[in-house]
Amino acid sequence: MATATLLISCLDRKGLVAKIADWLFSHGGNILHADQHTDAIAGLFLMRVEWELDGFNLTRSEIIPAFAPLAETFDAQWEIHFSDHVRRIAIFVTKQDHCLYDLILRQRSGEIPATIPLVIGNHAELESVAHNFGINYHHLPITPETKEVQEAAQLALLQQYKIDLVVLAKYMQVLSPAFLAKFPQVINIHHSFLPAFPGANPYQRAYKRGVKIIGATAHYVTQDLDEGPIVEQDVIRVSHRDSVADLIRKGKDLERIVLARAVRLHLENRVLVYGSSANSGLNLRTVVFD
Amino acid sequence: MATATLLISCLDRKGLVAKIADWLFSHGGNILHADQHTDAIAGLFLMRVEWELDGFNLTRSEIIPAFAPLAETFDAQWEIHFSDHVRRIAIFVTKQDHCLYDLILRQRSGEIPATIPLVIGNHAELESVAHNFGINYHHLPITPETKEVQEAAQLALLQQYKIDLVVLAKYMQVLSPAFLAKFPQVINIHHSFLPAFPGANPYQRAYKRGVKIIGATAHYVTQDLDEGPIVEQDVIRVSHRDSVADLIRKGKDLERIVLARAVRLHLENRVLVYGSSANSGLNLRTVVFD
Amino acid sequence: MATATLLISCLDRKGLVAKIADWLFSHGGNILHADQHTDAIAGLFLMRVEWELDGFNLTRSEIIPAFAPLAETFDAQWEIHFSDHVRRIAIFVTKQDHCLYDLILRQRSGEIPATIPLVIGNHAELESVAHNFGINYHHLPITPETKEVQEAAQLALLQQYKIDLVVLAKYMQVLSPAFLAKFPQVINIHHSFLPAFPGANPYQRAYKRGVKIIGATAHYVTQDLDEGPIVEQDVIRVSHRDSVADLIRKGKDLERIVLARAVRLHLENRVLVYGSSANSGLNLRTVVFD
Amino acid sequence: MATATLLISCLDRKGLVAKIADWLFSHGGNILHADQHTDAIAGLFLMRVEWELDGFNLTRSEIIPAFAPLAETFDAQWEIHFSDHVRRIAIFVTKQDHCLYDLILRQRSGEIPATIPLVIGNHAELESVAHNFGINYHHLPITPETKEVQEAAQLALLQQYKIDLVVLAKYMQVLSPAFLAKFPQVINIHHSFLPAFPGANPYQRAYKRGVKIIGATAHYVTQDLDEGPIVEQDVIRVSHRDSVADLIRKGKDLERIVLARAVRLHLENRVLVYGSSANSGLNLRTVVFD
Structure with a gap:
């Protein structure tokens, strides 16, 4: 219906x-x-x-x-x-496979109402995962020197595959403002309870700080790193018994779930971004009609 | 406004x-x-x-x-x-004071938009708590023989004080169908994650069963014990280190919070009860517009 | 080390x-x-x-x-x-693939310290999943008439593959007392917050009851259905907006995580089962040294 | 025993x-x-x-x-x-009463194993709360000019009352390094999920940032503001429907519970602080033997 x-x-x-x-x-x-x-x-x-x-x-x-x-x-x-109208998702990855598998399996089970015709990786490791599910994989390695050229190649692929939404599934690269200006519909998963621990190595820093709860945050990507409007967050309790490796392991479950929820909310048109007007004093925020 | x-x-x-x-x-x-x-x-x-x-x-x-x-x-x-139109609450208690204190303090801080002119106890222990806050306390002890008479006295007090809502704050008595027929607006807190452990001694039974999470449930009271429509529930993690006394202590925080949320939701007119039609097969359920 | x-x-x-x-x-x-x-x-x-x-x-x-x-x-x-000493797991399945995929991927990523040489299904649907990861799949359909024979075949396979632990990953069959007497190391995932909604169709019954939180429970299997000692539980909040299909979808995330945690805890030798002595009045319970 | x-x-x-x-x-x-x-x-x-x-x-x-x-x-x-050996707590307050009431009532119910002979406020508002429970209240207003003198008066009171632990229960003043050098056993409640939103007005900032979860943090006070070792944290989900006033209201429940848990853990001698050695790279952290 x-x-x-x-x-x-x-x-x-x-x-x-x-x-x-x-x-x-x-x-x-x-x-x-x-x-x-x-x-x-x-x-x-x-x-x-x-x-x-x-x-x-x-x-x-x-x-x-x-x-x-x-x-x-x-x-x-x-x-x-x-x-x-079934939307088309491209997934950007690096080497970690847990969010990639999760999104593909949820799409296969009907939980994510979209198709996934394209995976782009800056490393080659996950090509076989994509191929196992019959999804095209493009390997576009990125160095500071090649970033501009490779982002142009990414944008061309997005156009070629008629992509509606890019999901950064543990993609360990920052998208340039130029990329985002041309393709702004991008959801990222950050492995901390933002705004705690923005930037790199949040699990290591959570461990050092001795927090008792860790989190993950799915947000739309903007030009301000880790400052984009938050779509979904969740947390899990940790203790002194958890090493950094344990935080990473526990965090992976959060990352999977939080990213999948955010993608689904977006695809069901439940997310409205607003704010950021000069006089409201607000960041860009979301209303999530769930 | x-x-x-x-x-x-x-x-x-x-x-x-x-x-x-x-x-x-x-x-x-x-x-x-x-x-x-x-x-x-x-x-x-x-x-x-x-x-x-x-x-x-x-x-x-x-x-x-x-x-x-x-x-x-x-x-x-x-x-x-x-x-x-500020509604009027009567709180029914037995001996435990944590929910009574909690509701009074939330009312005093403006968190519960109502007045509390009346506390009724089947024991005398909590009279001083009510009096400290300038609330009238009526001690109506109940035995199987006196229940009918005392419920009539309770109903008379509800009428006299123009009560809109009765909150059972750890009231260790079952209200009779006759009482509920005359005054149906009653919220109760049950110290388990219903429908697990309905009836008496849920913490003891949770301990024996070895559950890893305990809960509390606020519901409207109906003639079917612990089967009334659920307004709010919450849970907390426990472990083998928790004795029954620990479950009771942890549960008290849940009871306070879950009951207070339910009372507030009710007073903000956010709860609609429906269901129970013959062919829907549903229990009485709530929609909570939060 | x-x-x-x-x-x-x-x-x-x-x-x-x-x-x-x-x-x-x-x-x-x-x-x-x-x-x-x-x-x-x-x-x-x-x-x-x-x-x-x-x-x-x-x-x-x-x-x-x-x-x-x-x-x-x-x-x-x-x-x-x-x-x-790397232990050997057999996974029993029916048609639902989410727990099977989850366990295999966690094993592949090193999160579950074991090997998975064997999947047994009472339907044929998941054979390709097992084969994709190079795992042998045995299809042993079960009817009331063939149950005894097929359980004997299952036990023979467990012996042949030197299996240490059976994980019921949404296996929609009850293991007989005879099976459990011969192979007692079995972990099951039940899709409710036991002891709420034991038995069949817990999501449907949770919907009808109008609970505000649903759960999942991993437990060792005993001859008393859904009464075995609980290893791990977790919950998620739901609302009137969630249909039965939504409860099932949300519950799948719980099932995956709770089952994986229980299997990991078991394999790390963190679970001790005790209780059930005549005079203690306790069910079989677990101590989880996490 | x-x-x-x-x-x-x-x-x-x-x-x-x-x-x-x-x-x-x-x-x-x-x-x-x-x-x-x-x-x-x-x-x-x-x-x-x-x-x-x-x-x-x-x-x-x-x-x-x-x-x-x-x-x-x-x-x-x-x-x-x-x-x-029953330890002696002094509670420092400003104007908000919810944590003060909570600690006193938990102490009265036996949940916090200590006595509370002393409340010190930099405002006079909460004097009657202390007096209702028979606790001495000292009003020591603080301005930048009087801070040194008043902290000396606070320290004299701590000595006079033989205080073992100071609990900052929404005390809106920063204790000076000199104070902490003389009396280091101080637990504070911060109304955010540290390290997110350190400093002032965390609920306002959480609202502006549009987070989906808010938290509270109990920590030992050190000379580095909001950087002391964390004893306990907890969180609650919020949405776009929650105004700043709603965040404050919801946060109060967290503050109460997290502070009470931390005080209890401390009094049960379950918290060990360590770290901060030059070569470990760790912050001061806690082990909580719960």
């Missing part, structure tokens, strides 16, 4: 829910889920509505032009997604 | 969100929060909407008669609450 | 730690980990000691005969394991 | 467990709990042993001189505590 999902944000004012619900009802839309949030500090209205396409009296191609005039009256930012 | 909150449930059909949002907008209502859920198995639509009374062009006394005709067209069950 | 681990339990008395530590020291043993627990209710002393074999002045074959006389003076139950 | 507890740390070498257990056994000591940890990076052996005084053939005053020669042979740092 195909559905459409509207994600919309605009300055808060009276009647927004009524106008959007009216528009849907006037076209025969049966709302399955509606969730709305008002950020009082930012003065923003944010909403997610999902409705059945069956019985709706507009075709897919008519929906967007039909909704645009209404959205314009609110000066809104918005997007509409169709559940039967 | 006073608000009104509508809790409504009815058989699912098209246009419900639009009609409710339209009605609010037509009267100048600014929606602060709107949350909606459809239970596909029960075929039910359930919604919570909270809007500002400031700027709304109906007075409190006009709102209910104005909404009733619309609700009738859906054959809905509904209630409307006003945030500045 | 190879180590030896002693797991020992006996009636509690003075001097047990001293005598065991003395014996180790007298043979040049360097203790890496020592953990001890006294169950006051059962009157039992339980201990785990791990020491370096490097520098120890007894060979592997001398250790057990050398320790036996000391253990006899306490009337103790005990076992000694060597870290470089 | 009174017990003695030895906390000991020294450079790791063979035979430490044996020698300590032998010494206890030779004096008729029945070990109730023994827990040991070796930090391989620091090359340190750390141990906690608790034994019954009943049946031990040394009196309290003989124990320390009798153990000292043995400890000297290892060049160990050590302390011995007696469970029936």
